[in-house]
Amino acid sequence: MSPSPAADPLQTCSLTWPAQRWNLLLFAACTGMQYLAAPVLYVGITQASLCDHLGADARTSNLPGTLYFAMTAMPAVIAWMSPRVSSLKRNLCLLYGISAVMLATLGVILALPVSTNLKLAMVVLQGGVSGAVMPAAIALLWEVIGRGSDESRRGLALSLAFGLGPLLAVAGSFGQTALLGGDLFGLHFDGLEYPTNFIILFSAGAPVMATAAVLSQFFVITPVEQEQPREPVSAVIGLLIGIALSMAAIGLVQFAAVPIESATDAIEATPPSATSVSPALAKSAGLVCTIGAALAFVHHFRHVFQQRTLLIATIVTILVYAGNVIPSNMNLYSTEALGNLPEKYAGVQNMLRFGFKVVAGVSLGWLLTRTNPRAGIVATSSIFLIAMIWAMLVTGPWYLIAFGIHGAGELVGVYAPNYIVSASRRDELRRNMAFVTMLMVPAAPAGYLYGAIVDGVKQSGWTAFGLSSVSLGFRLSFLVCGLLILSGILLAVAFLPARPKPNVQLS
Numbered sequence: 001m002s003p004s005p006a007a008d009p010l011q012t013c014s015l016t017w018p019a020q021r022w023n024l025l026l027f028a029a030c031t032g033m034q035y036l037a038a039p040v041l042y043v044g045i046t047q048a049s050l051c052d053h054l055g056a057d058a059r060t061s062n063l064p065g066t067l068y069f070a071m072t073a074m075p076a077v078i079a080w081m082s083p084r085v086s087s088l089k090r091n092l093c094l095l096y097g098i099s100a101v102m103l104a105t106l107g108v109i110l111a112l113p114v115s116t117n118l119k120l121a122m123v124v125l126q127g128g129v130s131g132a133v134m135p136a137a138i139a140l141l142w143e144v145i146g147r148g149s150d151e152s153r154r155g156l157a158l159s160l161a162f163g164l165g166p167l168l169a170v171a172g173s174f175g176q177t178a179l180l181g182g183d184l185f186g187l188h189f190d191g192l193e194y195p196t197n198f199i200i201l202f203s204a205g206a207p208v209m210a211t212a213a214v215l216s217q218f219f220v221i222t223p224v225e226q227e228q229p230r231e232p233v234s235a236v237i238g239l240l241i242g243i244a245l246s247m248a249a250i251g252l253v254q255f256a257a258v259p260i261e262s263a264t265d266a267i268e269a270t271p272p273s274a275t276s277v278s279p280a281l282a283k284s285a286g287l288v289c290t291i292g293a294a295l296a297f298v299h300h301f302r303h304v305f306q307q308r309t310l311l312i313a314t315i316v317t318i319l320v321y322a323g324n325v326i327p328s329n330m331n332l333y334s335t336e337a338l339g340n341l342p343e344k345y346a347g348v349q350n351m352l353r354f355g356f357k358v359v360a361g362v363s364l365g366w367l368l369t370r371t372n373p374r375a376g377i378v379a380t381s382s383i384f385l386i387a388m389i390w391a392m393l394v395t396g397p398w399y400l401i402a403f404g405i406h407g408a409g410e411l412v413g414v415y416a417p418n419y420i421v422s423a424s425r426r427d428e429l430r431r432n433m434a435f436v437t438m439l440m441v442p443a444a445p446a447g448y449l450y451g452a453i454v455d456g457v458k459q460s461g462w463t464a465f466g467l468s469s470v471s472l473g474f475r476l477s478f479l480v481c482g483l484l485i486l487s488g489i490l491l492a493v494a495f496l497p498a499r500p501k502p503n504v505q506l507s
Contacts (some may be wrong), residue, residue: 013354015148019220026219030092030141031161033212037205038169039176039350040051040103042126042135043068046176046350048124048328050198054116060450061327063250064127069325069444070250071131072290073243073297075437080236084227088144089217095137096213100206102129110195126202135437144219166354173278173351182345234338238300245293246441252286253448268295288355294442301435309423309500310432316377316496317416317439319488322472323384323409324440325447326481327353329454330391330402333474336426337399345400350365352400353407360408373422376415381489384409388482392475423500446484450477 015023039046045062082091102125109122179201181191191197233240256279304310327349332344360383368376387406394402417436424432457473464472 006356009461014222015220020222021148023145023219026215027141027145028161028165029215030096030114030212032041032168032209033215034138035165035169036172037103037165037208038354039172040126040202040205041099041130042169042350042353044325045331045353046201047123047127048331050178052332053194053198054120054123056239058329058332058451058454059448060120060124060451061332062447064124065325065328066444066447067128067250068131069126069321069440069447070246072135072440072444073239073246073438074132075136075139076239076435077236077243079139079356080231085147085224086227088140088147088221089219090463092137092140092144092216092219093213093491095133095140096209096216098133099130099137100209100213101128103202103209104206107199107206110199110202121124122337133396139437143282144221148219148221166358169354169357170351173348173354175204176350177348181338182348213394227463236300238296242293242296242300245289245296249286249289249293249445250448252282252295253445253475256283256286276381290445292395297438297441301438304435307423309497310420311331312495313377313416313420313423314379314435314439316488316492317420317436318442318482319439320377320384320412320416321443322379322446322484323381323388323481324413325444326388326450326478327403327406329450329474329477330406332454333391333471333481334399336468336471336474337395338397344487349403349419351494352404353410356404356408357411360411364411368418373415373419373500374492374496374498377412377419377492377496378489379407379493380412380415381485385482385485385489388478388485390477392482419496419500424502445482449480453477458501501506 034041044065048061051061051064068432073079078095105125106122109119130430135275177191178189179192179197181189181197194199298305304314331345331349334340334349338345364376364379367379383405387402387409391402416439420432420436453476454473457476458469461469462472463469467475
């Protein structure tokens with residue numbers, strides 16, 4: 001439970017203005033490092049391109065992005081394991097450091113003469129590690145700035161972090177294009193040869209994250225009079241079980257997706273004692289684990305579902321967040337839409353993604369000051385939907401604009417949590433925001449679904465409207481994503497109050 005409003009240490013700060021300004025600048029600098037490394041930290045496009053280059057199918061190429069979002073439950077676990085304010089800077093350093101080590105390790109593995117399967121496994125692992133540590137680092141950054149500055153003075157940090165920050169992501173994407181090759185607004189880059197291009201790209205993220213780890217040690221944080229004790233395991237047992245089951249579900253579903261021919265060969269080459277799990281059984285077990293994980297998470301955060309507005313906002317957010325895991329398919333579709341390898345367009349796609357985000361960030365902020373919290377969700381969700389419509393209907397160079405529109409829509413990750421904050425009581429705010437960090441977990445399987453649609457249509461040989469089976473599969477995946485987003489928009493407009501009031505209980 002959070003302290004009462006009068007005693008809430010996050011509302012006032014005893015630090016001097018120079019110390020607060022220092023914290024604000026460090027917040028912007030750490031956020032800027034995250035943006036600079038965005039081509040490899042925003043798991044999806046780049047990892048899908050690398051998996052495709054390694055010969056993976058669409059399901060496996062979507063796996064790094066799927067695992068990234070599945071691991072976003074970890075911030076709640078980390079917050080439980082280390083609740084002390086005195087550990088904030090240490091934890092930030094560890095999280096950024098783990099990210100740096102993971103990126104460097106992947107670069108080394110790509111450079112070594114090891115098997116393709118090991119390289120694919122490391123790409124998937126990097127997605128999972130990023131999903132575990134980066135959302136946790138962002139959450140801790142917000143707590144640091146909440147404790148280290150007055151609310152009225154945070155405009156400086158927000159302007160620098162989310163105004164200039166995406167420009168650093170654009171710069172990072174420019175470097176990505178130079179390494180991987182491709183055309184960028186009239187400029188042609190030949191790029192470097194594989195695997196040198198991907199080795200440099202992932203390895204370059206390591207010193208950037210190491211810089212963030214060093215910067216995080218210079219925050220000025222006022223010690224608290226009494227540290228919050230760690231809750232007993234019984235208080236988070238639902239959370240821990242849910243994470244374990246969700247990981248098991250991903251592994252089982254991936255095993256079940258092995259082509260029948262490969263599974264048959266593996267069974268024939270394996271002793272009978274080691275073949276007790278068939279793909280069909282694994283698929284059923286994966287479904288059971290998914291349901292179990294959902295029930296465990298619902299039990300842990302049951303206080304949220306007892307409030308009507310929070311319940312509806314949660315469903316809306318999950319439906320719309322399904323759009324966050326479509327970029328892998330959008331990138332893989334580049335071969336059909338643009339006539340070249342997906343990796344040749346990864347840089348320009350990320351550049352458009354973050355360039356549009358800069359403009360949208362200013363416009364949506366202005367919109368929020370003149371409307372209401374629900375308008376923010378509806379506006380960003382509608383932009384997401386437009387991106388899917390664009391991807392379904394447009395080919396050639398103009399197809400790339402879909403990535404820019406999608407990037408602007410990703411700001412739903414700001415405005416959906418903002419609505420939930422507005423609908424939360426002050427004494428429930430901390431728990432509710434931990435819950436918000438997990439809302440990508442139930443949306444994560446959508447990424448695997450999109451890949452399965454492409455592979456399924458391709459294997460069945462379906463064609464329609466003059467499209468090849470591959471093109472049809474990708475466009476159907478965009479259609480399914482758009483329908484999920486549209487469902488969230490309609491639910492928000494019909495049932496969410498424009499200005500939510502906390503504690504509206506279910507009858």
